[in-house]
Structures are given as C-alpha cells and as structure tokens.
Amino acid sequence: MKVQDIMTPAVLTVTPDTPLKKVNQLLHRYHLNDLVVVDENNAVVGIITYSDLFRQILPSYEEIMKDESYWLNPDALESRALQIMENPVKNYMTTNVVTVSPDKPAVHAGALMIAKKVKQLPVVDNGQLVGIISYTDITWGLMIKNCKFF
Secondary structure (H helix, E strand, O other): OEHHHHOEOOOOEEOOOOEHHHHHHHHHHOOOOEEEEEOOOOOEEEEEEHHHHHHHHOOOHHHHHHOOHHHHOHHHHHHHHHHHOOOEHHHOOEOOOOOEOOOOEHHHHHHHHHHHOOOEEEEEEOOEEEEEEEHHHHHHHHHHHHOOOO
16 A cells, blocks of 8 residues: 555645744644645645644743743733744744655555654655645554455
C-alpha cells in the first residue's frame, strides 16, 4: 500500500503571512492539530501546530521569573496573547518540514513519523503539496487491507 492510496488529498493550508489568530481559528474550526504553510506555488514552506501556538501564547518559565506581572495580573497574559495572535505564522512555523512522496510505501511514511516524532506528513510530488497522511490514515489503511471485519 502506497501513501497515495490512503492520504487525504484535500489539505487546508495557510500562507506565511497569515496571522496566528486566523491559524488558531482554522485549527479549532476544523479540529486539526496542524496546518501546512505553502507559498504562492503551493510548495511547502512550513508547518504550524497547536503546540507551537501554545508555546508562543503562554510565557516560558524564564519569562515568568523575569516579569512577575504574569502572576499578579492575568490581564497581562491576555494582552500578551492578543499581541502575539496578530503576528504572521512565518515567525513561528517550523521550516524544516519532513515530507513524503506519494509513491512511497505507507509503512515508510509511518516509520518516518515515528523517527521524527510527528503525527502527520505533508505529501509532496514535484515540489507541490498533493496531500497529507497521518498515523491514523496508516493504521486504518493497514487494518482495512488486512482485516476481514472492515
């Protein structure tokens, strides 16, 4: 079974200039864990995850130790979040995105996900985003192919 057999071909994407506020809305509305960031040629230039947003919105331990207003004034935390949410995704996205080709075996994609500790891989053919594959796609794909109950 190849990646192209079980990938999701319709991928919701954003551009590098998309504000984090819009990214957050899309992630929430469509129950996604990440969004692929593409340029004007539909080439993958990054990926942004809910975890990335979480790490940006909430101050780090060091920031809290330097600025006690986060402890004493919850409005300071909200103000910080509102400011960050106006910034473009290009400031926070992961740019060294692990991708997979549609003609690779699905188990190759699964092994790559395990090795790189990611849940999904953009599927790229000739430099263009053509789909996305998740560990769930692979699990279900293998079960459907090999199990009499599905």
